[in-house]
Amino acid sequence: MARARVNAEWTDAPDALPLLRMSFEQAAQAIFAGASPDSIVGLESVRKGRARPKPYLHWYAPIPVARLHQLEEVADSIEGPRYWFLQTFSPACVSRREGRVLEWCGFPIHFSPTTNALRELCAIVVDLDVGREQPKRRGEELTADEAIARVRQLVGDGSLPCPSLLAESGRGIYLVYLLSDSRQGSRKPVLNGKDTQEKWRRVARAFRLVTTDLAFDELSTAPAHPFKAPGRGAEPARYYAVARDSTEVRYWTLDEIATALPPAEERLAKSSPPAVGPRRRPSGKFDPARPERRRLHELELLAVHRGGIARGHRHRFLLCYTTDLRRLLRKEGERWVIAIHRAIGAARELNRKFCEPLDDYDVRSICRADSSVAKRQRNETVARLLDVTEAEVLALGLRSIIPARLAAQRDAKKHAHRSNRAARRAKVDELIRAGATIAEIIAATRYSKSSICARRKALGIVPAIT
Numbered sequence: 094m095a096r097a098r099v100n101a102e103w104t105d106a107p108d109a110l111p112l113l114r115m116s117f118e119q120a121a122q123a124i125f126a127g128a129s130p131d132s133i134v135g136l137e138s139v140r141k142g143r144a145r146p147k148p149y150l151h152w153y154a155p156i157p158v159a160r161l162h163q164l165e166e167v168a169d170s171i172e173g174p175r176y177w178f179l180q181t182f183s184p185a186c187v188s189r190r191e192g193r194v195l196e197w198c199g200f201p202i203h204f205s206p207t208t209n210a211l212r213e214l215c216a217i218v219v220d221l222d223v224g225r226e227q228p229k230r231r232g233e234e235l236t237a238d239e240a241i242a243r244v245r246q247l248v249g250d251g252s253l254p255c256p257s258l259l260a261e262s263g264r265g266i267y268l269v270y271l272l273s274d275s276r277q278g279s280r281k282p283v284l285n286g287k288d289t290q291e292k293w294r295r296v297a298r299a300f301r302l303v304t305t306d307l308a309f310d311e312l313s314t315a316p317a318h319p320f321k322a323p324g325r326g327a328e329p330a331r332y333y334a335v336a337r338d339s340t341e342v343r344y345w346t347l348d349e350i351a352t353a354l355p356p357a358e359e360r361l362a363k364s365s366p367p368a369v370g371p372r373r374r375p376s377g378k379f380d381p382a383r384p385e386r387r388r389l390h391e392l393e394l395l396a397v398h399r400g401g402i403a404r405g406h407r408h409r410f411l412l413c414y415t416t417d418l419r420r421l422l423r424k425e426g427e428r429w430v431i432a433i434h435r436a437i438g439a440a441r442e443l444n445r446k447f448c449e450p451l452d453d454y455d456v457r458s459i460c461r462a463d464s465s466v467a468k469r470q471r472n473e474t475v476a477r478l479l480d481v482t483e484a485e486v487l488a489l490g491l492r493s494i495i496p497a498r499l500a501a502q503r504d505a506k507k508h509a510h511r512s513n514r515a516a517r518r519a520k521v522d523e524l525i526r527a528g529a530t531i532a533e534i535i536a537a538t539r540y541s542k543s544s545i546c547a548r549r550k551a552l553g554i555v556p557a558i559t
Contacts, residue, residue, distance in 0.1 A: 132181035176319035220310035224264030232308035
């Protein structure tokens, strides 16, 4: 390894972090050491998509850990900025049409790097968004050297654990903490799970307390988030080992990092006004999946009303239906694999009722097209995709899937009602403060006596007893 080229202001200091420049292969070997051979390392690039002409960041190629030596070759084929994930994914993230044995042939290979597909947690990355020309947050005006000097100071006084790797991401800085499941034996990444991932997120959020003056990026608290990979380009990322020798790279356990950091602050609930009178008991009717249930019911009504979905709407109908069904099942606590299989079964039943059924391969592909249940089309978008008419809305009594014109009319009516209610309440408050009697307020605003008394209590105005 070659010695890192860094600013003399902090290199010459006696307590400076020792940095060794790492090549692409050395960084990959340090990050993914001990990972399962069939686990997937994901690469992404900024390029045009099939449906989006404007370049954007999305999948490029999945590389098994067993073929980690090909990672640099595949990354070199990317024109422009290249990104990689510092966690590994399950082989299930690769679509079956790509084959069980992944062979790099010089063309992008589709895979789905979602949080549900994570297999091993190899690192925690603290992204510091410094070096911005037009800073909007505290610390963004710092240069990379100034940020590293600040990191050296935090490590020196024990406020920040010493990172395993450090990377210059063009203008910003990455602090990489490599994870191990235990301190005994050879290094093994932390296996992903519900409890483990929640612990990982708590530890990642705890770094925010220490790096508040260094423009901490909130996106780095997501485990399935890509970061710039080493290599060429206008702003290439350079990775360094925080050690005097390549064999001294530090691996942390989640418990060790959690002990060395202050606890992450809990999210405070919104303050509510003091309750007036006895508290109302919850009715138990709250259903977080109610929007999905309603829209699934309306999609089924639409299919029956049309006598089956005809050509031109089949793919869109199944995509909207299965996406909502997966989201509903996930809210009910089903695993994402089970949710996809149940969505495929429901899609097959609907497909049999179509005027011209689709092939089973197309049905399964549509059900897996959007593996992220967080994505959900707006009601107006679904109505536009399926060409829902106003006559169908009136005939079926649709309330969710309605055209944009009806949705705009409903929103306007709702806002007008809210404005009138706010104006009436403001007038009641004004009369109460002016000392008007209840009879005068009722005559002027048509409010009920109980409502007027409740507003008096809310305003802290109690009439004198004569």
